[in-house]
Amino acid sequence: MLLDSLLNLVPELNKAFLETIYMVAISLVIAIIAGLPLGILLFVTDHGLFLENTTVKSVLGFVVNMIRSIPFVILLVGLLPLTKLITGTTIGPTAASVSLSVAAIPFFARIVETSLREIDKGVIEAAVAVGATPWMIIKDVLLPEARPGIIHGITITTISLVGYSAMAGIVGGGGIGDLAIRFGYYRYDNTVMITTIVILICLVQMIQFAGDRIARLADKR
Amino acid sequence: MIEVKNLVKVYSSKKNKVIGVDNVSLTIKNGEIFGIVGYSGAGKSTLLRCINLLERPTSGQVIIDGVDLTTLNEKELRQARLKIGMIFQHFHLVSSKTVFENVAFALKAAKKSKEEIEKRVNELLEMVGLADKRDAYPSQLSGGQKQRVGIARALANEPTVLLCDEATSALDPSTTKSILALLKKINRELGITIVLITHEMEVVKDICDRIAVMQDGKVIELGTVYDIFTNPKEELTKSFIHSVLQFEIPDHLLKKRTGTIVKIQFKGEMAEEAIVSDMLQTFKVKGNILHGKIEYIQDMPLGIFIMELTGDPHEIKRAIDYISLRTNGLEVIKNVA
Ligand SMILES: Nc1ncnc2c1ncn2[C@@H]1O[C@H](COP(=O)(O)OP(=O)(O)OP(=O)(O)O)[C@@H](O)[C@H]1O
Ligand SMILES: [Mg+2]
Numbered sequence: 001m002l003l004d005s006l007l008n009l010v011p012e013l014n015k016a017f018l019e020t021i022y023m024v025a026i027s028l029v030i031a032i033i034a035g036l037p038l039g040i041l042l043f044v045t046d047h048g049l050f051l052e053n054t055t056v057k058s059v060l061g062f063v064v065n066m067i068r069s070i071p072f073v074i075l076l077v078g079l080l081p082l083t084k085l086i087t088g089t090t091i092g093p094t095a096a097s098v099s100l101s102v103a104a105i106p107f108f109a110r111i112v113e114t115s116l117r118e119i120d121k122g123v124i125e126a127a128v129a130v131g132a133t134p135w136m137i138i139k140d141v142l143l144p145e146a147r148p149g150i151i152h153g154i155t156i157t158t159i160s161l162v163g164y165s166a167m168a169g170i171v172g173g174g175g176i177g178d179l180a181i182r183f184g185y186y187r188y189d190n191t192v193m194i195t196t197i198v199i200l201i202c203l204v205q206m207i208q209f210a211g212d213r214i215a216r217l218a219d220k221r
Numbered sequence: 222m223i224e225v226k227n228l229v230k231v232y233s234s235k236k237n238k239v240i241g242v243d244n245v246s247l248t249i250k251n252g253e254i255f256g257i258v259g260y261s262g263a264g265k266s267t268l269l270r271c272i273n274l275l276e277r278p279t280s281g282q283v284i285i286d287g288v289d290l291t292t293l294n295e296k297e298l299r300q301a302r303l304k305i306g307m308i309f310q311h312f313h314l315v316s317s318k319t320v321f322e323n324v325a326f327a328l329k330a331a332k333k334s335k336e337e338i339e340k341r342v343n344e345l346l347e348m349v350g351l352a353d354k355r356d357a358y359p360s361q362l363s364g365g366q367k368q369r370v371g372i373a374r375a376l377a378n379e380p381t382v383l384l385c386d387e388a389t390s391a392l393d394p395s396t397t398k399s400i401l402a403l404l405k406k407i408n409r410e411l412g413i414t415i416v417l418i419t420h421e422m423e424v425v426k427d428i429c430d431r432i433a434v435m436q437d438g439k440v441i442e443l444g445t446v447y448d449i450f451t452n453p454k455e456e457l458t459k460s461f462i463h464s465v466l467q468f469e470i471p472d473h474l475l476k477k478r479t480g481t482i483v484k485i486q487f488k489g490e491m492a493e494e495a496i497v498s499d500m501l502q503t504f505k506v507k508g509n510i511l512h513g514k515i516e517y518i519q520d521m522p523l524g525i526f527i528m529e530l531t532g533d534p535h536e537i538k539r540a541i542d543y544i545s546l547r548t549n550g551l552e553v554i555k556n557v558a
Contacts, residue, residue, distance in 0.1 A: 126313035129273055130374065131302035132330040140326055144317040221316045221360050 005191050012179060017199065019093040020175035023168065024161045026097040031104035031157055036150075038064070038105065039112025040138055050124070051134055064106040072164050075099050076171055096173030100164055108157045115149025116142055148219040155211025159204050166200065176200060223249040223272060223382060223414065228281035230267050230438075241267035242278070243438030251381075254408050254415045256425045256446070258461060259435035265418040268435070269384050272416065273305045274298060285382065303331050306375030306413075310387035312367040314359040320346065320370050321355045327377035345373040349403065365396035372403065376413070383407065385417035389424060397421075401428050422465040426450070426518050434458045450518050451488050451550070470511055470527055475555055480531035482511070483541060486550030487524035496547050497526070504540040506532035527554070 038060065044050060045057040070078070076099045080090050083098040119142065127137045143150070166177025176196050184193030225248075230241040242264045249255045257265045270276040272283055274290050283290045290301055314323050321342055328338045346352045349369040359367055368388060375383055385404070389397040405428050408415050419425060425432055425446060432449055434442040434457060442455045450466070453459045475482065487496070501508050512527040530537050545551045 120311075120313065122309060122311060122313040123315055125275060126307070126309060126371075126374075127315075127326070129275055129302060129305075129307040130327045130330050131299045131378070132326065133299065136326075136330060140318075140329070141315050145315060147317060219317075220358055 005189075006195065009192060009195065012183075013176075013195065013199070016174065016176045016179040016196075020162065020165050020177070020203075023093045023097050023100060023165045023173070023175055024158060026094075027100035027104050027161050027165075028154070028158055030097075030101040031108045031161075032154065034101075035105045035108030035157075036112055038109035040116065040142065042109060042113040043116040043142075044134065044138070048121075050128055050137060064109055067102065067106045068110070072099075072103055072167055073170065075103055076167065076173075080171070091172040091174075093168075093174040096165065096168035096171070096175070100161055100168065103164060104157055104161055107160060108153060111153030111156060112146070112150055115146040115153060118149060119145045148215045151211060151215040151218055155208060155215070158207050158211070162200065162203055162207070222251050222284075222286060223416070224282070224284040225249075225268070225272070226282040226284065228268070228271055228283065229279045230264075230271055230276060231279045240264075240438045241276075242271060244281070245438075245440050246281075247433060247440060247443060249414060249416060251414055252408070252412050253430040254405070254417065254428050256429035256432035257416065257418045257435060258420060258422070258425060258432055259457075260420070263435040264438040265435055266386055267438075269386055269416060269418055272382075272384055273302055273307060275307075299330070303327075303378040304380045304382070306372075306378075306380040306383040308368065308371040308375050308383070308385050308388045310390045312359070312364075312371045312391075314367055314370055314374075316359050319356050319358055320351060320362070323359070323370055324373045324377055327374045331378045341377065342373075345377060348376075349373045363396075364392050365400060368392065368396075368400055369403070372400075372407070376407065376411075379411075381414060383413050383415045385415065387418055387420070389419070389421070397424070398427075404428060422461050426465055426516070430519065434461065445519070447488075447519050447521050447523070450516075451486065451523055466514075466516060466523075466525060470554075474511075478511075478529050478555070480507075480509070480529040481537050481541070481553065482527065482529050482555040483544070484552045484554055485524075485526045485528060485544055485548055486552075487522070487526075487548055488550065489521050489523075496544060497528070500540050500543055503543065504532075505536045506530050506540045 042057065042060055042064070045053040047054070079099040079102060083090050083095045086098055087095045089095050123145065124137065124141060127141045165173070165175050166180065168175060169178030169181040172178065176199055180193060180196040183189045184196060226246050228242050228245045232239040232241055245268060257268065259265050267276055271278045274283065278291060285301070285305070288301065290298065293301060315326065318326070324342045324345055325338050328341055333341065343352065346355055349372050351366060351369050351373070354362060354366060359370070362370065389400050392400060401424060404415060407413055417424070417429070429446050431443070431445050433440045434449070434455065436457055442449065442453070442458045449458060450462055453462050497508060507530070509529040509531070510526055511529055513525070515522050515524045530540060541551060541553065
């Protein structure tokens, strides 16, 4: 009986799982592409650093904080017009990726900024003293030195995205969360509920494990 | 030549102002090793960091080989910094890069080609004695080795000036000696002007030509190491030198002596003259040496003796006058007469 209902679920689960992976992957890529430069900018424009710029720093800092202070559920609904504009639809995993990306960019940017902050200021100063350009310092000092921290940041962001993507079910975003809401919550189907939770737990564990592994390999110190 | 003119650095925060460097002017000659000493917070690092504009002076000028660095734009300043090496107390190497890559970074900043970088880094590592550590990471090196990497990086673009902020303070005495020997070699063989901060007078005595003593952001005394050591004017300077030329006789021993006790300082050539034996032959006094030492500062001897003179008080006074006249460095520590 239990096995039967599980077997019936397999195609649905399979689709939902792939949708989740799809949403998380797209948003993660966008979060890295936009969040990494943003995080670097937040750091290097800070007081006493080589591209110190109070205006840029405070404007960026304000925008980042603003987005981060909006609860994701509200962001999800609030960004529906923007989603429609970009993807042409407001339902499905592609549509959900828009708000996921918007939420993940500032989140990841702050993580990048924090990892950069942990670099010994003296090392950066030594690079300035050597006559290096800001670009060289970013590429050859900041990024290599913060690499393990940034990789941890990617892991954390990915896991947060898995969590957020489950919420995307609320607006019909698809994915495992959507499945859990449709079957488990609305139809009181505990089998589906528990199965989805188990899948999410396994997914998060795997991401954490892989992330830690990669971070260790990247740490040359 | 480095000319620092009326340099002022004020750190202002919302609440208060801290004066780091207070109107300092000095000239550092080409090819000399110039030391800056002073207690913590005296402004040594601030002054040094103003020389390559890591710290932008509040006012004043820093002129290196005729170029006023404070007037340069960012690009020109980077260009100028290629020719000003700097090493630090805590080395500040990039921990995720190998020894080779750390040194290569400086050459990349000068836009050297791959082949040039390869050749020059090997040359530099050879010079600092780390050719075999080429592919090691900083965490695999000892403090002395890390500082050698720092030196190789600083010298990569053939600078005319090397700035050292407490470059040996994190090292043990024997490693300190070897790093100092390397700095001296760099100075003599490559003719690089070295400006170094230290709080160890031993370091000054070993390698500096001239020193500036700093207190509260000001330079309170400046001169050749030999002059400063033999004839310090300021109390602070005296206290610094004291640590190297310690010449106190314990009080309880002094009390036991019955004669007049004098401290005689011989400078340079004098140390080789037979002043004391002349004195003993000329006057009817007996001399008893309690303590004696000859230090070599900048390869010039500085002799210090503590003697007890006994005999007729009148003769002793004449003997003292005689030595004072010839050495210009006699101090009566205890007078019985
Ligand atoms: N970034 C800064 N912001 C505010 N004040 C500073 C800053 N850097 C230095 N100071 C102040 O300037 C003064 C001189 O500091 P500096 O670091 O030059 O001293 P120092 O002689 O190098 O001391 P030490 O031997 O401890 O290194 C101190 O009073 C210090 O508190
Ligand atoms: Mg200092």
